[in-house]
Amino acid sequence: MTTTPVSPAIATNKRPVTTQRLGSWLIYLVVSLYFLIPLAATFYWSLRGKKDVLSFEAYRKLFADTSFLPAFSQSIINAIATIFLCLLIVVPTAYWVTLRLPKLRPVVEFITLLPFVIPAVVLVFGIIRLYSAPPLLFTATYNSSRVVLICVYVCLSFPYMFRSVDNGLRAIDVRTLTEAAQSLGANWVTILFRVIFPNLRVALLSGALLTFAIVIGELTIALYMAQHTLGPYMSDLTRSKVYEPSAMAIVAFAITWAAMGIIDFVGRGASRQAQKTEAE
C-alpha cells in the first residue's frame, strides 16, 4: 500500500503544505506506536527465555515441543480444506446471484452476516447438541468431528470470502464477459473455470488469506469440540509456560504478515492490469 503525497493543487486548507504533511505524519506515528509498542514488548518478552540473557531459547523450546508441530499442521490442513470448500461454494453462488438472481442478493448478504451475530460459544454448543445424537451423529470420532469443525469454519469465513469475490466480480464486468464466452459456445463450467476464476485471482487470494487467518487462530469452537489445533494449544501454553506464549504470538504474527504481504504483492500486479484496461 503506497501513501500518496498531498499535492499543493489538492490541498484545500489555508495552512501551508509542509505543516499539513507534518500533522499527517504525527498522527501516523502516534497510531503506529499504539500498535508497535505492545508488539515490541511481546517480542522482547519472548527473547527472555534464558535467564539474564536475550536469546531465542523460547522459540527453540517451542519448536522442540512435540505437540506444537502436530497442532500447527492440523490447523494448516483445516485451513486449506476450509479455503477449498469455501471457494467451491461461494464463487458459484456470488456469480449466480450477480448474474441471474439479483433479487436474492439481500438474502445471501444476510446469511453471510449471521456468523457475526452468533457468539462462538453459543454456536459450538448448538453444533454439539445437533450432531451428537442419531440420526445426525457426527461427533462420535475425532475425524468426523474434525469434518464438522471444517464445515463450521466454512460458515465463519463466508462473510469475508463472499465480499471479496463480490468485489472482484464487479471489477471485471462479469455479465459482459459471460455473454461473450456464451456467444463463443462455452457452457457454465467452462466459463467459471476458464474465464471467471482466473480473473478473480486477487479477490480469491485475499478471501483465502483472510480465511486462513481466521482458521489458524480460532479457539472456542476447536476447544469445545476437543480438537487439537493451534488455538487450544496456544491457550494451554499460556497456562503452563511463561515465555513460549509470547514466542508463539510473534510466530503467528509473522505468518499473518507474510500472508498480507503476498496479497499485496499479487494484488499490485493485477490492479495495474485492471487500471490499464479501464484507462483505454
Next chain:
Amino acid sequence: MSYLSISHVTKQYGDTVVVDDFNLDIEKGEFVSFLGPSGCGKTTTLRMVAGFEIPTAGKILLDGADITDKAPNQRNVGMIFQAYALFPNMTVAQNIGFGLSVRKESKEMVAQRVDEMISLVNLEKHATKYPYQLSGGQQQRVSLARALAIHPQVLLLDEPLSALDAKIRVSLRAEIRTIQKKLGITAIFVTHDQEEALSISDRIVVMNSGLMEQVGTPFEIYNFPTTVFAANFVGSLNNASAEVVDPANSLISIDGVQFESGIDLKERRKGDKVRVAIRPERLSFASEQKKANVVDATIENITFLGSVVRIQLKIGNTKFNMDTFNNPFLELPKIGAIEQVTCSREAVLVLDE
C-alpha cells in the same frame, strides 16, 4: 426463404413493451443496421437474436432452424460488444482461439485459424499481448477476430464503435464493412449514430420506442423518409406545419407561402393540416438556378461549418436552414436581406404525423 427471419417478435417486461411486433427478413450476406435513440429497443432486439433475451412473442429463424428458445451458446452467432469484453487473463491469440478450443478443435486447427484471423484484422505484431496492453481500436479488432474465428452464421455488433474516438471510429467501421463483404457474412449492426448507419449498411431499420419506423436502403431512408421521426433522426431536416391548398396539384402552404410538392396529395382534402419536411441541402439561391418553387426568404444568420455553410432563413413565419457548399469566392448575402430561395417539387416532403 430469407436467411435470418425475425417475425412478429415482441419483448415485454411486465407492463412495459420494449420491442413491439418487430418483423424483418435478412438475406445471407446482408449488412443491416438498427438505428435509433437510446431506449428504442434496438439492442434488445439484437440480444434476442443472440439469445441473451427470450422474446415474449414471435419467432426467430436462422437458415430455416427455429432458434427462438435456443441457449446463446448453441446458436453459432458471433457477438461484438461495446465494451470489447476481451478475456483479461488471455493473450490476443488465446482470446481469438477461445471459441475454437471450447469446441475442442485440434491445436493445429486452432493455431491456423488464429493466424488467419490475426492477419485479417492486421494485428500480426500483437499476438502475444494482453488486452490491457492494447488500444481501444485494437481491442475491438481482436473482438472482431474472436467472433469471426468460429465461422458464425450471423455477426452481431452492439454499438461496437461508441467507445472509440472519432478518427478510429471512421476507419474501423470501414474495416468492419470490408471484412464483412470479403467473408460474405450476414451482419446486424446496432448504433445511434446515423452517419455510421448510412455509410456502411445495405439496409437500415429506423426504430423508435420499440417500433420499426422505416426499413430501407440508406438512400431511401435519407431522401424519402416516410415518418416524421425517420426524417428527423436521419440527417438534419427542416420541419414545418402546413395546410393543403390544392390536393389535385399537390399544392401546400406554409404560413401563406405556397409550395408545390412532388408527393401525391389526391387522398387529402383542401384545408388538411400536414407536416412538411425539406432537407437543408435541397434549398438554394434562385440567383444560381430557378427550380419549380421560388419563394422570398429573410436571411437571419450565417454559420460557417467548414465544408458547408449553413444559412438560417425565415420563410413566412417559419425558420428554415439552408446548407450550401463552401465556396471561398461566393458572395454571401447580408443578414436581414430578403433573397429569393428555390427548391424542386421533390424536395418538399409531406410526412405522416
